[in-house]
Amino acid sequence: MLSFRQRLGLVHLSVIVVVLALAAFAAYWGLARAVHGQLDAALLALAETEAGMLAEEQVDAVHVHEAPAARGGPLSFVRLDRLVQIVDTQGEPIARSANLGAARLPAHATTMAQVEKGQVVFETLHDFGEEPTRLVTVPVRTGNALRAVQVAGSLDDVHSTLKAAAVLFVIMSAVLLLSVGMAGALLTGRVFHAIDDVVDKAHRIGDADLSQRLPHPGTADEIGRLVDTLNEMLARIEQGVGVQQRFTADASHELRSPLSRLRTELELALRRPREPQVYVETLRSGLEEVERLSLLVEELLAFARLDAGQERERVERTLLNTLAEEAMLRMEPIARAREVTLAIDAPLPVHAKVAPGSISLVLDNLLDNAIKFSPVGGRVTVTLAQQGEQATLRVRDQGPGIRSDELLRVFERFYRGPSARSGNTPGMGLGLALAQAIVHAHAGTIVATNAGDGGAVFDVRLPSIG
Ligand SMILES: Nc1ncnc2c1ncn2[C@@H]1O[C@H](COP(=O)(O)OP(=O)(O)OP(=O)(O)O)[C@@H](O)[C@H]1O
Ligand SMILES: [Mg+2]
Numbered sequence: 001m002l003s004f005r006q007r008l009g010l011v012h013l014s015v016i017v018v019v020l021a022l023a024a025f026a027a028y029w030g031l032a033r034a035v036h037g038q039l040d041a042a043l044l045a046l047a048e049t050e051a052g053m054l055a056e057e058q059v060d061a062v063h064v065h066e067a068p069a070a071r072g073g074p075l076s077f078v079r080l081d082r083l084v085q086i087v088d089t090q091g092e093p094i095a096r097s098a099n100l101g102a103a104r105l106p107a108h109a110t111t112m113a114q115v116e117k118g119q120v121v122f123e124t125l126h127d128f129g130e131e132p133t134r135l136v137t138v139p140v141r142t143g144n145a146l147r148a149v150q151v152a153g154s155l156d157d158v159h160s161t162l163k164a165a166a167v168l169f170v171i172m173s174a175v176l177l178l179s180v181g182m183a184g185a186l187l188t189g190r191v192f193h194a195i196d197d198v199v200d201k202a203h204r205i206g207d208a209d210l211s212q213r214l215p216h217p218g219t220a221d222e223i224g225r226l227v228d229t230l231n232e233m234l235a236r237i238e239q240g241v242g243v244q245q246r247f248t249a250d251a252s253h254e255l256r257s258p259l260s261r262l263r264t265e266l267e268l269a270l271r272r273p274r275e276p277q278v279y280v281e282t283l284r285s286g287l288e289e290v291e292r293l294s295l296l297v298e299e300l301l302a303f304a305r306l307d308a309g310q311e312r313e314r315v316e317r318t319l320l321n322t323l324a325e326e327a328m329l330r331m332e333p334i335a336r337a338r339e340v341t342l343a344i345d346a347p348l349p350v351h352a353k354v355a356p357g358s359i360s361l362v363l364d365n366l367l368d369n370a371i372k373f374s375p376v377g378g379r380v381t382v383t384l385a386q387q388g389e390q391a392t393l394r395v396r397d398q399g400p401g402i403r404s405d406e407l408l409r410v411f412e413r414f415y416r417g418p419s420a421r422s423g424n425t426p427g428m429g430l431g432l433a434l435a436q437a438i439v440h441a442h443a444g445t446i447v448a449t450n451a452g453d454g455g456a457v458f459d460v461r462l463p464s465i466g
Contacts, residue, residue, distance in 0.1 A: 346384035
């Protein structure tokens with residue numbers, strides 16, 4: 001199985017090879033056309049010169065104009081390797097250049113037919129002489145007589161030029177392939193080096209040192225963005241793990257305090273024989289601590305289930321009015337003890353898609369707080385309403401309210417406000433955190449604000465349909 005790097009290299013190489021092959025082929029084709037064109041033009045020029053001279057001559061004195069050397073001028077290289085022949089309409093030679101010797105240039109019937117129509121004909125002769133030859137036949141009309149001048153030249157030079165060009169193109173392509181391949185390998189090498197760095201570092205980042213971050217390549221490209229995203233994710237994980245660690249530490253602390261109090265009380269009672277009354281009191285106090293402990297364990301368990309997404313209770317269409325009334329009935333004794341009045345403002349039935357048991361727990365916690373922080377003789381109101389696709393639930397009290405800097409913190413696990421800690425108000429700081437976790441698990445929201453007259457207001461929104 002090829003690695004990603006090898007696959008990328010292979011794709012690059014195939015693309016380069018295809019592009020180079022196409023470019024080399026196009027260049028070769030262009031060159032071939034140009035070189036052939038050049039030979040054709042030279043042959044035609046010579047044929048037309050010969051034709052021009054032929055037109056001025058007497059019909060009975062036709063001859064091929066041999067090399068200019070015969071005229072006493074310098075030797076013309078142009079004519080050196082050209083074979084010239086003048087033919088009549090039947091294709092029969094009338095005159096031939098000396099270099100043709102006994103041979104004659106072919107003048108096929110098809111060629112002559114075209115010549116009669118006044119066309120210039122180019123042909124490539126593969127079986128004439130030793131070398132492939134190019135032949136041009138140009139019609140010449142003198143008076144009534146139609147003749148044709150044929151000029152042939154060897155294609156040998158053309159072919160050797162093209163052969164040399166092909167070799168050159170192959171060498172150039174190989175060099176280009178090598179250099180582009182090397183440049184590509186260098187570039188991808190750098191990219192993969194950066195990725196390897198990130199992978200190495202990611203391997204070394206363990207649970208213990210989540211504060212470390214992946215090395216940034218210093219570029220804003222895909223790798224830079226990937227590293228940024230991974231580092232942001234690491235920051236979120238670090239924060240999440242931190243919250244979890246604090247929660248575990250706080251939970252252990254909360255468990256340890258009542259346990260050590262219980263232990264001390266039991267040890268003291270057992271130190272020497274005591275009156276039955278003392279034992280009863282010790283047992284009662286111990287029972288209180290045990291109740292507190294079991295409540296804490298219950299809540300911790302509820303958190304663990306919510307965190308693990310294991311809240312199994314079925315979500316169903318629930319009439320919130322009933323849940324609120326039941327919660328108020330449960331809380332009535334505590335409210336009465338503090339002389340707090342509980343009221344409900346829900347003129348219409350309000351439904352929500354919720355797990356009834358969990359939402360009852362939310363209501364219990366909100367009412368417990370409202371009663372706990374209400375002044376003697378205060379009033380706690382529960383308001384229910386339907387707003388579009390959402391059910392709203394509001395619990396409002398006439399207590400001291402919540403400081404603005406605490407409005408978000410009250411939902412943290414084990415967070416207790418200064419007034420709660422100093423005022424000897426019972427509690428562990430888990431009620432609102434649990435309420436929030438339950439509401440969020442229902443895709444709802446819970447917000448704390450303060451009423452105009454100073455009391456605390458908790459607004460819960462839950463989905464009604466869906
Ligand atoms: N109705 C309220 N009025 C004023 N402060 C409140 C009110 N409700 C909550 N708070 C503040 O928010 C803190 C956290 O509340 P939360 O319900 O989470 O904990 P708790 O009531 O102190 O303990 P627990 O609910 O675990 O018994 C409280 O300690 C208190 O400072
Ligand atoms: Mg509470």
